[in-house]
Amino acid sequence: MPVAPARAQPLEAIAGFAALLREHGLKVGVAEHQAMVQAALALPLSGGAAPGGPTSGPVWRESRISAAWRAVACHDLRDWRRWPDLFERYWYPERLKGTVKVSGQTRPSRDLREVVQQLQQSLDSGGAQPPRPGGAAADAALEDRPADGDDPGLRRAQGGASRTEALHDRSLSMWLPQDLAQLEHLAERIAARLRRRLTRRWHDDVHGRRLDLRRTLRASLRTGGVPVQPAWRTPRRERPRLFILVDVSRSMETHAQLFLRIARAFVQAAGARVFVFHTRLAEVTPLLQRDSAAVQEKVNAVTAGFGGGTRIATSLADFVGVHARAQLGRSARVWVLSDGFDADEPHRLAEQLLRVRGRGGRITWFHPNPARPASAAMQACDGLIERFIPLHRLRDLALAVPLLH
């Protein structure tokens, strides 16, 4: 047990940071890691730039490093938005207020300024060994890292459940805003797996099988009428249409809000259409498309009028007959997020599900409790629902990834 906190080596510290970024879903591979080190080496030290200017000084310098690394490590808006928090969490945990600190553990103190200075000095002094991030040095850095309060996974995971697992295993009724990033990631994975179907539409493709006569002739004009470059077409493959029906009845009160979040993730990842139902059905897709602070307010406004019982069969009838009439085809996937308690006559639910099946839609039922819904209405639906998936924890959704295609 070391008595004094050890100083982390610069490359190790950056490798640790890269590992933290990876843990949080940022795609930081060897190339990015290398670019981060290069950026740290390339950026001038604070004293050298704009001497006497208002922007010189350590704060200025750190924000430069942060901006440079952000440009390297972030690849999309989601990463971009999460960056400030991750950067602070790793390099300045003391600035984070209100977080739980684990006592009795030693960790190497990290000073970004020092890390960068050491890196640059090692280069200036002839660089006995040029930094090789991502290679053996980085791996060794990861293995040598002491147990760390900030970083999930890594060493702590060996002793028992890691923090990541804890997050997955927590009931969804106790979801936290941090889970949303993982949720979006999962939604993207599932959306990518949705099997594309052949359609009867054709589009241009150099490796296509069918000759596009019109374009070939048009192109032949520039070669004096000789069709030197034939144009080819191939049938278009389209992602299946995804419909998500979220039960927002009173029995689903604790889950409805998160289920709407899940639905929203699929609106963005797979262009799903989302409906909420209670005693009647309403589409909320346009409300979920925009990332606006007022989304929840609007969804609440739409759902506020509902109360009392759940009429799943009536809502489904409305869905099949009115809202999705033109789109419910062979490639449609209908996901119902509900506990299955229906106030309509039990046989009606089966009838409506049969209509969906008759149109070619494939139904998956997500239920908020670990056990399958066993209401009278649901018992009559055996064989009509392709798959039941419990959605009690985020891990359930992760486990369902291979099943949803």
Place this chain on the structure above:
Amino acid sequence: MNAGGEQALREQLESAGYIADEDLATTLWLAGELQRPLLLEGDAGVGKTALATALARAQGRRLVRLQCHEGLDLSQAAYEWNYGRQLLAIRLSETGAERLREADLFGRDYLLQRPLLQALLSEDPCVLLIDEVDRADEAFEAFLLEMLADHQITVPELGTLQARHVPLTVLTSNGTRELSDALRRRCLYHHLDYPTLAREMAIVKRTLPQTESALVEQAVAFVQRLRREDLDKVPGVAETLDWVRALHRLQFKALPEDPQGLMQTLGCLLKTRDDRFQIGPDRVRNLIEGRRSVGVAEKAAA
């Protein structure tokens, strides 16, 4: 080591009429330093394309622009053989005594350079703007990878053409389609957000120096408040500039108290029917006065 390089770049950009914040200047400088392309994302009208044009002006480089669209292919983006000239050469060789070899037909003389190749083979360093890359097809994106990573284009008949000077490449995207990971990982990334109040005022004052200061301040504050409303199409910097220009042409010295006078000019800011319907005279009055609606209750802006 280029001490203060990003600061100098920032000043250059400012002199070219683009006010960049520190983070953006650092990223741009790093893109030049690491010779990596820069992928700019952000809503329409936040100044993505303007950044590339200003960068070219600031550094005295030529701007080569490739506007992407659906169906964009290699022959429009990179190179094309000059078929007409090739045919002519064949005809001439048939009539003349000089015998033509196939290799002659596929030489540099017969190669038409499109923007990407122009940027690579440019005699002087240039800025390459690949605008709205998300509108191009995925196949084109895959083609870009070679160009972005290795600064080269392979022409099967001719071999690999290396860049004379690595162009400073800026890609912009509006997010109409998700770009591939492969493309994203070859680029530095920067997300351009709507500018802060102070920055937007500086931009407007810089672009429209003849406009009254009071009008600029009030109009920009109005637009900033308008952006917090739940709009289909949030007005960008370009819209702010249009609006202030319109107000200036209409001889406004400051925003009027009466919203009716402004309603005709709001077409510069609100571009959809729903937004026009939503922002009526009452809402405009609230926005002018600095109040914004929260649910059904109204409260004074902080």
